[in-house]
Amino acid sequence: MRIYNSLTRRKEEFVPLEEGKVKMYACGITVSGEAHIGHGYQALIYDIMRKFLEKQGYEVTYARNYTDVDDKIIAKSRETGIPADEYAAMMIEKINAVMREMEIDDPTIWLKATENIGNIITFISKLIEKGHAYATPCGDVYFSVSSFKRYGALSNRSVEDMLDGVRVENGEEKENPADFALWKAAKEGEISWDSPWGKGRPGWHIECSAMNMAAFGDCIDIHGGGRDLIFPHHENEIAQTESLTGKQFAKYWTHNGLIKVNGQKMSKSLGNSYLLEDLLKKYTAEAIKFALLQNNYRNDINITDDLFPEAERHLTEFYTTIKAVEDKFGKSGGNPLIDGKFDKDMSEDFNTALALSELFPLFKGIAKKLAAGDASCAADVAQIRKTYSLLGLFKRDADEYLKEAAAKDPASGGATAEVQKLAEERWQAKLARNWAAADALRARINELGYEVKDSKEGYTISKK
Numbered sequence: 001m002r003i004y005n006s007l008t009r010r011k012e013e014f015v016p017l018e019e020g021k022v023k024m025y026a027c028g029i030t031v032s033g034e035a036h037i038g039h040g041y042q043a044l045i046y047d048i049m050r051k052f053l054e055k056q057g058y059e060v061t062y063a064r065n066y067t068d069v070d071d072k073i074i075a076k077s078r079e080t081g082i083p084a085d086e087y088a089a090m091m092i093e094k095i096n097a098v099m100r101e102m103e104i105d106d107p108t109i110w111l112k113a114t115e116n117i118g119n120i121i122t123f124i125s126k127l128i129e130k131g132h133a134y135a136t137p138c139g140d141v142y143f144s145v146s147s148f149k150r151y152g153a154l155s156n157r158s159v160e161d162m163l164d165g166v167r168v169e170n171g172e173e174k175e176n177p178a179d180f181a182l183w184k185a186a187k188e189g190e191i192s193w194d195s196p197w198g199k200g201r202p203g204w205h206i207e208c209s210a211m212n213m214a215a216f217g218d219c220i221d222i223h224g225g226g227r228d229l230i231f232p233h234h235e236n237e238i239a240q241t242e243s244l245t246g247k248q249f250a251k252y253w254t255h256n257g258l259i260k261v262n263g264q265k266m267s268k269s270l271g272n273s274y275l276l277e278d279l280l281k282k283y284t285a286e287a288i289k290f291a292l293l294q295n296n297y298r299n300d301i302n303i304t305d306d307l308f309p310e311a312e313r314h315l316t317e318f319y320t321t322i323k324a325v326e327d328k329f330g331k332s333g334g335n336p337l338i339d340g341k342f343d344k345d346m347s348e349d350f351n352t353a354l355a356l357s358e359l360f361p362l363f364k365g366i367a368k369k370l371a372a373g374d375a376s377c378a379a380d381v382a383q384i385r386k387t388y389s390l391l392g393l394f395k396r397d398a399d400e401y402l403k404e405a406a407a408k409d410p411a412s413g414g415a416t417a418e419v420q421k422l423a424e425e426r427w428q429a430k431l432a433r434n435w436a437a438a439d440a441l442r443a444r445i446n447e448l449g450y451e452v453k454d455s456k457e458g459y460t461i462s463k464k
Contacts (some may be wrong), residue, residue, distance in 0.1 A: 001014045001056060001303040001347040002014065002223075002347065002349055003252050003349055003350075004254065004256065004298060004349045005252045005253055005254075006154065006230065006253040006255050007153065007154050007250075007252075007253045008092050009156070011348075011349055012017075012127060012252070014252070014280055016058065016221045016251075017219060017220075017221055017251060019455050020057070020058060020059060021058065021059045021060075021061070022053050022058045022059070022060045022061070022221045022222065023048070023061055023216045023219075023220040023221045023222070023223060024050060024053075024060060024061065024062045024063070024109075024112070024220065024222040024223075024224070025062075025063045025064070025065075025212055025215070025216070025220055025222070025223050025224070025250075026042070026043075026046040026062070026063075026064050026223075026224040027064075027065065027208060027224070027225035027226075027229055027233070027234075028043075028064045028065045028066050028067070029095060029096060029097055030066075030067040030070055030072060030073070030204075031065070031066055031067065031073065031075045031088050032070070032072035032075075032076050032091070032093035032184065032294055033091070033093050033268075034091070034094055034095065034097045034276075034277060035094075035275070035276045035277070036096070036256065036266070036273050036274055036275050036276060037097065037259055037266070037273075037274040037275075037276060037279060037288075037292075037303070038226065038259045038266060039095070039204075039276070039357045040098075040099070040102055040104070040276045040288070040292075041256065041292050041301065042225065042226050042256055042288060043064075043099060043102075043104050043261065044102070044104055044223075044292065044293075045256045045297045046062070047104050047105055047225050047352075048221070048293075048350065048352065048390065048391060048392075049224070049254070050062040050107075051105075051390050052346050052350060052390060055343070056240060056343075056347075060108070060433050061108045061109065061215075061216070062107040062108045062109070062436055063107055063108065063109040063110075063211070063212070063216070064107035064110065064111070064209065064210055064217045064346035064412075065111040065112065065113070065208060066088075066092055066095075066110070066112050066113070067204065067207060068085075068087065068088035068089075068092065068112050068113055068114050069084065069085075069113050069114050069191060069201055070204055073087060073088055074190055074191065075229070077191075077194050078189075080267070082337070083191070084190075084191040085114065085191060086289045089456065090372060092112075095098045096286060098244070098276045098277050099179075099276075101276075101280055101282070101285060102276060102285045102288065102289070102392075103285050103392050103395070104392075107342055109215055109258065110352070111214075111215060113202060113211070115200070116207070116210055116211050116214060116288050119210045119211065119213070119214045120182075120183075120202045120207065120210040121193075121195050121196070122210075122341055123206060123209060123210040123213065123244065124141055124182045124183055124206060125196065126244055127143065127182065127240060127244055127454075128141070128462060129145060129197055130243065130244065132148065132240070132243040132244070133240075134175065135183075135196075136173035137173065138173060138185050138199075139183075139185030139186075139197045139198035139199070139200055139296075140172070140173065140181060140183060140184055140185050140200070141181070141182045141197055142174055142175070142179040142181055142182060143180050143181075143182050143205075143236070143240055143243075144175065144176065144179055145159060145176060145178040145179050145180070146159075146176055146178075146238065147243065148239040148242070148243050150239075150242070151235065151237075151239050152235065153179075154213040154230055154231070154234055154235050154238055154253060155230050155231035155235050157175055158300060159178055159230065162232075163247065164180055164300070168174070169267075170459060174316065176214070177372075177418055180203065180205060180232065180236055181203035182202070182205075182206045182240070183195060183200050183201070183202060183203060183206075184198055184200050184201055184202070184203055185197070185198055185199070186198075186199040186200045186201065186315070187341045192297070197424075200379055204236055205232070205233055205234065205236035205240065206240060208237050209237050209240050209244075209249075210231075211435060212237075212241070212249075213241070213433060218241075218245040218249075218250065219245075219247055219248050219250070219251070220249070220250050220251070221250070221251050221252060221458040222250065222251070222252045222253075222254060222398055223237075223250035223252070223253055223254070224253075224254040224255065224256070225255060225256075226255060226256055226257075226258060227255040227256065227258055227298075227299070228258060229255070230255060233253070234253065237248075237249065239255070255299055256297045256298065257295070257296075257297065257299045257300040257301060258300050258301075258302065259300070259301050259303060260302045260303065260439055260459070261275075261302060261303045262299055262302070262303070262305075263302060264268045266303075269436075274303065276288075279308065281309070281408070282408055283308045283309075283311070283312055283408060284312065284315070284401065284404055284405055284408065285392070286392065286393055286394075286395075286396070287311045287312040287315050287405070288311070289391065289392045289393065290308075290311040290314065290315055290356065291307050291308050291311035293352040293353070293391055294353055294356050294357075295353055296349075296351060296352075296353045297350060297352065297401045298349075306458070309458075312405055312408075313420075313424060314423075315393075315401070315405065316402060316405050316406075316420055316421070317421065317424060318359065318363055318394070318404065319394075319396075319398045319402055319405075320368070320398075320420075320421045321363055321366055321367055321381075321416075322381050322384075322385075322394065322398045322400035322455055323399065323402065325366060325370055325377050325381045326378070326381065326398060327380055328370065329375045329377070329378035330378065330382075331378065331382055332375075332378035332379045332382045334379055334383035334386055334387075335376075335379045335382075335383040336364065336383070338358075338380065338384060338387055339383060339386070339387045341358060342355050342358070342388070345358065345381045346356055351384055355388075355391070356391075359384070359388070362380065362384065365377075365380070366380050366381060402420075405420075406414075406420065416448075417446050418448070419445055419450050419461060420458045420461065422441050422444055422445050422448075423441075423445060423450075423459060423461050425437075425441055426438050426441035426442055426445070426452065427458065427459055428461075429441060430454075435451070445461075446464065449463060449464055450462065450463060450464060451464050
């Protein structure tokens with residue numbers, strides 16, 4: 001099994017620190033707002049990594065955090081009039097609910113910054129004792145970047161490059177502009193805790209280091225997060241943790257790509273964010289996952305207008321075939337060849353894109369077997385259900401899924417799975433310029449009480 005290590009910038013054979021066991025941590029969400037598709041994608045990727053490692057026989061302890069105190073949360077508290085701790089708790093409850101609707105499992109260990117204040121203060125105090133951090137007269141504490149000679153190894157940037165455009169804000173008492181905050185002195189009206197340096201709260205970067213140490217000790221196997229966290233967040237985690245322990249913090253650093261919308265970076269300022277809650281009203285959880293996982297996790301995902309509708313159409317076609325097979329032959333044992341190929345694909349740096357590409361020829365073969373009355377297609381379907389459930393797919397009763405997909409798809413017009421399948425076959429026949437087949441399929445759709453209207457983007461189905 002090979003994993004791409006962002007620190008070494010190459011794929012490496014996976015060998016855990018302790019044989020048979022894996023310590024894994026992924027940076028979670030700063031709960032200043034509701035979960036968007038980027039949050040869902042990152043949570044999905046690390047849930048899958050954990051499950052595949054378990055499938056390979058490892059005992060995995062997977063920790064994930066919520067940042068429940070920071071500048072953005074305090075700003076939201078002021079805006080809403082809700083105390084910061086209550087606002088954070090409310091958002092965590094909302095985010096947990098939507099992640100469960102996405103069928104993303106909880107980690108082994110949930111961590112929260114506000115539940116680790118003591119660990120954070122102890123961590124900072126030890127850094128000061130070792131000469132890697134310093135307190136200022138106003139009660140802030142900063143990490144001294146110059147004290148850690150390997151700073152910049154993860155992001156492959158020099159300190160000089162990092163300082164480009166950096167300026168010291170009014171009131172900051174840094175010894176070096178590159179130094180970063182470990183503890184922030186409380187401002188009037190802000191949530192705060194007592195510390196040796198006065199009332200204040202933790203900086204963002206120190207939270208993950210202190211929580212990791214509390215959960216796992218000095219070293220972990222895999223540390224993950226979005227690629228936007230490489231600098232400064234993960235760079236700073238390495239600096240502060242390895243300065244304290246003198247040991248390598250994480251053996252493998254993994255980073256998923258970012259979300260783009262029609263080629264642009266997704267952001268609130270551009271007004272192009274996709275909230276998970278809104279997407280789940282339009283598409284099934286499986287369709288959202290199928291759309292996202294067709295991409296190698298390290299690459300950026302470009303969300304276009306047809307990304308999720310196309311994923312829903314593929315899954316509708318697959319589930320329609322599953323239903324036909326199970327209706328005719330019932331449920332069967334599995335086909336281990338399918339599982340073996342899946343494991344081979346996923347062992348190459350969790351390649352979900354390759355694993356999903358196998359489904360198209362598999363279902364094409366199943367359809368041929370079904371048409372020929374070959375009962376072995378039932379074993380293929382059973383194995384697909386079992387194997388691909390690791391990716392969160394094909395876990396539903398076929399009838400239930402098809403009804404939900406039809407109800408959510410505005411292009412389906414509430415059509416039955418049979419009509420949707422005929423409409424998709426007609427569209428493919430039209431693309432292939434097989435006009436006779438397309439006309440015959442349109443006639444059959446009309447007989448069933450529906451009509452199809454074409455456009456440049458595809459087609460819609462409506463009741464006659």
